[in-house]
Amino acid sequence: MPQQLGENAAIVTFWFVTAADPHAIIRSGPRADRGFGRKYLAQLNPAWPITPIGQFSLSRSAPASANEFYIAGFPGVTIIQTALEDVSSMESLDPRILKSMPASDIYVFAENEHTTLGGFAHIRGDAIKRSFIAREERVFEDIGVPGGFEAPYWAGKKGERTSPLSLPFNPIELVREAQRAWLGFDPATSPDINVVAFAVDGRPEPRIAAPRRQPSVDEVTQNAAEKLGLRESADYDDYEQHDIPDRVVPHRVVDGAGKVARAAQSLGKTLFRAGRDLGSTVAERLRHTDRKTTPAPPDTVRSTDTGRGDAPRPTARDEDSGGTSRRGRRPGADEDLYSGDPGTTEP
Template sequence: MPSQLGENAAIVTLWFVNASDPQSIIRSEPRADRGYGRKLLAQLNPSWPITPIGQFDLNRSVPASANEFYIAGFPGITVIQTVLEDVTSLSKLSPRLLRSVPATDIYIFAVNEETTLGGFAHIFKGDVKRSFIAFEERIFEDDGIPGGFEAPFWAGKKGTRKTALSLPFNPIELVNEAQRAWLGFDASTSPDINVVAYAIDGRPEPRIAAPRQLSSEEVTRAAVEKLGLRESSFYDDYEEYEAPDRVVSKNVTSKAKKAASSAQKLGKSLWKASREFKDTMAEKLRHTDRER
């Protein structure tokens, strides 16, 4: 399967951090705000046609594709994930992107699994403290003082070397280690990181199909199955206990009537729940584009 990314392209995730303990914020599993991401993108480029395309957990979904942004704004933390076409220098990313959110610390992580391109950078109060990005066999950028977490990789004690001429590790392995060291947690196994996804290529917003209203026959059938009854059981049981045993047949008939009454009540409840669910979904669709 051909790569969906160019050779020097990568999925780039930026963490704008003002919080002293990012891990505690992520652990609380806050929910992203649709309006926050829309406003942020409008500031990045007012001409973009911004379309919300979903809301889900960043670490439980496929990464962003071209012309997509996954965004979350939490107290003290903003997360932006997108695809950039040329990321051979993380320290020279678009100034507009790097300044889009005021932050004391900016952590950048870039990966392309198919080409082994991997990189990470730390910008503190506007100064680049560390920036590294490479293929397994070619280093594009290696600025700043390596962090302590890097030492075992450079020493060949940790990581996977592909050939004798390649780095002693896969750059993506070092990216994952940088995430753990700088953020204080492993983003791939952390509690859910809720984000809102946006497209900037003019595609229409996906619509949620309203649930189909059940017919009265389907509601009754579902009620009967819920009670574990067969539709013909009322009559079969009656025929099984015909006269002369009038007492037995009377009891069976009484039980059948009670069961039928229960099925009817359950059927009405299911029909009512179906209508309420449909009305709720319709209301959500009317308000889905409104900012909270």
């Protein structure tokens, strides 16, 4: 961290720009190339042991530490971030980094929130157009004409003075204002800027745990048989010495368990299909039970011999041989109560 390097240390981000609109390049969401970063560091210092340590968004991660470089090379824009021990002036910056990439404009932004050190610089060609580096109570460098974005801070309209001898603003606030003015956008709130991180202190590359391998059916069966304590039965004398381990599972037991598992799976599929067909049949019958049926009309009795309102014609049961109705008549003395015929008696 910068506070561990010294009071003049800071996180420094270099922007090498040749594109007319850097924001358009970042807005397109390009992905950093790991090979580009490795080649860049190898040319910067061939003696460095280069180790890739990650790839992530610049605005969503912790800043680079000592012996670390965050690198992104896009068409027209190259970004380098690292921690430097002394950024009290442009002359103290590593000239190898400033001349490492060809660019029409180079923008440098330095921050150390623990010491309030902040600095920004604009280099075009070999000339320093503007450079300002300071802490709240000390100005290290002030080169060039201040930009229009600086006026509200120097006038005290933006920022806050922390002591009578301090600047009327925090230099880090002015650094972020310079980023918005020179780059055309705020890197802190812009779309993700993908970078590749490297270490040059010889640390090993972080290992990513490999995904666990799923065991096969035979392995599961073997483990289950071992946990159940199954072993091959053999006829032997109790007093005879055997070298067979206590938990040896024969192949026939494993094969038998595998067959049982496959048979159970086949039976389950058959029952599932049968249940599905039965459910379809029941659903079809229930669907037909909801339909309404029209009852058949009752049979009507047509009368051709009698007119409407005539009394019904007596039947044969209601008439005797003389044509009189037997309904309501009491049988005579010489009439059989059971047969209804007169003059017949039981012998």
